[in-house]
Amino acid sequence: xxxxxxxxxxxxxxxxxxxxxxxxxxxxxxxxxxxxxxxxxxxxxxxxxxxxxxxxxxxxxxxxxxxxxxxxxxxxxxxxxxxxxxxxxxxxxxxxxxxxxxxxxxxxxxxxxxxxxxxxxxxxxxxxxxxxxxxxxxxxxxxxxxxxxxxxxxxxxxxxxxxxxxxxxxxxxxxxxxxxxxxxxxxxxxxxxxxxxxxxxxxxxxxxxxxxxxxxxxxxxxxxxxxxxxxxxxxxxxxxxxxxxxxxxxxxxxxxxxxxxxxxx
Amino acid sequence: xxxxxxxxxxxxxxxxxxxxxxxxxxxxxxxxxxxxxxxxxxxxxxxxxxxxxxxxxxxxxxxxxxxxxxxxxxxxxxxxxxxxxxxxxxxxxxxxxxxxxxxxxxxxxxxxxxxxxxxxxxxxxxxxxxxxxxxxxxxxxxxxxxxxxxxxxxxxxxxxxxxxxxxxxxxxxxxxxxxxxxxxxxxxxxxxxxxxxxxxxxxxxxxxxxxxxxxxxxxxxxxxxxxxxxxxxxxxxxxxxxxxxxxxxxxxxxxxxxxxxxxxxxxxxxxxxxxxxxxxxxxxxxxxxxxxxxxxxxxxxxxxxxxxxxxxxxxxxxxxxxxxxxxxxxxxxxxxxxxxxxxxxxxxxxxxxxxxxxxxxxxxxxxxxxxxxxxxxxxxxxxxxxxxxxxxxxxxxxxxxxxxxxxxxxxxxxxx
Ligand SMILES: Nc1ncnc2c1ncn2[C@@H]1O[C@H](COP(=O)(O)OP(=O)(O)OP(=O)(O)O)[C@@H](O)[C@H]1O
Ligand SMILES: [Mg+2]
Numbered sequence: 001x002x003x004x005x006x007x008x009x010x011x012x013x014x015x016x017x018x019x020x021x022x023x024x025x026x027x028x029x030x031x032x033x034x035x036x037x038x039x040x041x042x043x044x045x046x047x048x049x050x051x052x053x054x055x056x057x058x059x060x061x062x063x064x065x066x067x068x069x070x071x072x073x074x075x076x077x078x079x080x081x082x083x084x085x086x087x088x089x090x091x092x093x094x095x096x097x098x099x100x101x102x103x104x105x106x107x108x109x110x111x112x113x114x115x116x117x118x119x120x121x122x123x124x125x126x127x128x129x130x131x132x133x134x135x136x137x138x139x140x141x142x143x144x145x146x147x148x149x150x151x152x153x154x155x156x157x158x159x160x161x162x163x164x165x166x167x168x169x170x171x172x173x174x175x176x177x178x179x180x181x182x183x184x185x186x187x188x189x190x191x192x193x194x195x196x197x198x199x200x201x202x203x204x205x206x207x208x209x210x211x212x213x214x215x216x217x218x219x220x221x222x223x224x225x226x227x228x229x230x231x232x233x234x235x236x237x238x239x240x241x242x243x244x245x246x247x248x249x250x251x252x253x254x255x256x257x258x259x260x261x262x263x264x265x
Numbered sequence: 266x267x268x269x270x271x272x273x274x275x276x277x278x279x280x281x282x283x284x285x286x287x288x289x290x291x292x293x294x295x296x297x298x299x300x301x302x303x304x305x306x307x308x309x310x311x312x313x314x315x316x317x318x319x320x321x322x323x324x325x326x327x328x329x330x331x332x333x334x335x336x337x338x339x340x341x342x343x344x345x346x347x348x349x350x351x352x353x354x355x356x357x358x359x360x361x362x363x364x365x366x367x368x369x370x371x372x373x374x375x376x377x378x379x380x381x382x383x384x385x386x387x388x389x390x391x392x393x394x395x396x397x398x399x400x401x402x403x404x405x406x407x408x409x410x411x412x413x414x415x416x417x418x419x420x421x422x423x424x425x426x427x428x429x430x431x432x433x434x435x436x437x438x439x440x441x442x443x444x445x446x447x448x449x450x451x452x453x454x455x456x457x458x459x460x461x462x463x464x465x466x467x468x469x470x471x472x473x474x475x476x477x478x479x480x481x482x483x484x485x486x487x488x489x490x491x492x493x494x495x496x497x498x499x500x501x502x503x504x505x506x507x508x509x510x511x512x513x514x515x516x517x518x519x520x521x522x523x524x525x526x527x528x529x530x531x532x533x534x535x536x537x538x539x540x541x542x543x544x545x546x547x548x549x550x551x552x553x554x555x556x557x558x559x560x561x562x563x564x565x566x567x568x569x570x571x572x573x574x575x576x577x578x579x580x581x582x583x584x585x586x587x588x589x590x591x592x593x594x595x596x597x598x599x600x601x602x603x604x605x606x607x608x609x610x611x612x613x614x615x616x617x618x619x620x621x622x623x624x625x626x627x628x629x630x631x632x633x634x635x636x637x638x639x640x641x642x643x644x645x646x647x648x649x650x651x652x653x654x655x656x657x658x659x660x661x662x663x664x665x666x667x668x669x670x671x672x673x674x675x676x677x678x679x680x681x
Binding site: 072075077078098101102104105106110112116118120129130132133134177181 | 272587674
């Protein structure tokens with residue numbers, strides 16, 4: 001049902017006989033107001049934003065400007081106070097908790113600053129988790145999780161537990177988990193925030209490869225201008241409003257010469 | 266979208282295994298509760314079985330007539346013997362002469378005897394009986410012979426020993442033909458009864474048999490002497506031809522004895538007729554007290570165990586808030602989260618239940634080592650116990666599981 005909606009909405013994007021690509025993210029005039037007792041905290045004050053399939057986007061802005069709030073709404077973890085949000089052609093701003101969970105499972109891959117891997121659980125089992133909720137059978141789950149870990153260069157660390165992996169490796173496991181169910185978008189809130197610059201560059205390399213070789217849409221938040229310079233587009237937020245949205249003329253390339261292995265679906 | 270049950274059980278076992286000591290401590294309550302349930306049912310079944318066997322071995326269709334009134338306790342429990350009335354040889358003869366449908370009958374006069382052989386002594390019941398006692402009570406000598414009619418007519422001083430007194434006086438020797446002294450009077454041993462074992466009435470083998478006439482006239486002449494000049498009997502045994510005629514026999518006996526005892530129409534009986542049915546009821550009352558007691562232990566333990574499970578699940582939900590947040594972020598529905606924690610509670614409780622079953626079976630077998638009956642572990646009891654423990658987990662796991670399912674994913678992920 002969801003798939004049909006996507007197909008039909010993609011076709012609907014045609015104008016003047018010339019097919020216009022449909023945005024994977026279409027946010028219209030979204031606000032978010034947190035209520036703390038009697039005090040209202042406006043975290044987003046009217047954000048409109050379109051992101052197209054295959055984009056690699058960085059979101060920047062001062063602390064408290066509303067970046068995480070926006071990411072949570074984009075990731076269907078939270079609902080906007082007002083405004084609408086079309087994800088892959090589907091209006092998700094009025095769905096119930098169960099439907100949102102299904103959308104998160106099928107369409108969104110989340111990467112967190114603090115990795116959030118399950119302890120006492122091997123890398124491959126961590127990556128399998130979204131597939132459990134997708135109802136994928138054990139054998140296929142194994143195979144797909146293995147492929148995803150190979151795609152982030154951890155094919156030789158399948159059975160390692162999080163406490164046996166470096167921070168950068170843990171974050172790569174988290175990325176494998178985010179992409180294992182072939183989501184429409186990968187969202188990362190400060191994915192390199194807990195990493196040194198070398199590990200940060202590795203993460204950027206993976207994002208660039210996923211973006212260029214698989215056409216994955218990746219959106220991440222960062223405070224680091226050098227990290228942001230690896231993208232083609234930087235969106236700037238201040239005080240709950242988008243204050244800048246410009247292309248990057250000459251993105252930095254993070255990957256060393258040897259390429260990552262191909263990702264197999 | 267819900268995850269498969271096998272996956273969910275796998276997740277639950279993993280979560281429980283991550284904190285084994287805590288899980289174990291939580292399980293104790295459930296285990297005790299379930300073991301009480303199992304022990305209760307197994308011992309109960311064993312007792313039932315045992316009582317049925319006892320009555321079959323005591324002789325089928327047996328009625329016992331004893332003097333006095335067995336007072337029913339307030340709860341239907343066994344009471345005490347009330348009046349000082351007695352039964353006599355005349356009563357016995359009148360009953361067997363006038364009541365039909367009696368297959369066999371016997372009477373006894375029983376008191377305590379001090380037995381001595383050389384330097385050994387033993388104090389047991391000594392029972393003067395008619396020869397048919399052996400048949401009526403379905404109890405025969407294992408060596409030698411029982412009391413015979415000639416012994417009774419000649420009031421001879423012969424004795425058939427029960428196993429207890431035989432062991433006391435003749436640990437090694439063959440007792441047949443030996444002379445023992447009962448209350449100072451010499452008796453010749455003519456037989457030894459087969460072993461009956463202990464029962465709810467005590468050690469059944471702590472007894473010895475002599476001819477009824479000898480007991481009444483030579484060993485206990487004062488005790489067995491009624492004011493009327495007749496001889497007293499302690500019990501009259503009647504074996505009726507079938508269970509169907511039992512009520513009629515009871516009615517006839519009652520009529521004859523009431524007349525002989527000159528009871529007015531509104532006087533209560535001064536004797537009691539005890540039947541198998543009645544004894545079953547009495548012991549049913551005893552076992553139901555036991556049942557109630559064990560049942561209360563089971564209920565309290567299961568309640569405490571259930572609260573323990575609820576507590577541990579609430580702790581677990583709090584500890585794993587971030588995990589719950591993450592699972593929600595990657596697509597777990599509220600129902601899937603609720604299911605996961607519910608299954609964890611049920612699995613936890615059922616592990617406790619399995620321990621409880623082992624413990625209960627051990628308990629039942631252990632207890633019954635010291636008594637004369639065997640516990641019987643029925644499959645239904647095990648099924649019931651498993652069901653009980655699952656239900657406890659389900660009931661007490663529901664609240665923590667609902668709480669987990671309602672967590673806000675963002676706040677949960679931010680939880681320290
Ligand atoms: N749950 C909440 N309740 C109340 N106020 C909140 C809540 N979450 C965020 N806020 C407020 O909303 C505003 C935006 O917060 P947000 O976390 O989106 O900022 P951010 O841009 O991600 O900052 P940082 O760079 O420090 O992560 C802040 O003023 C914050 O205090
Ligand atoms: Mg933030």
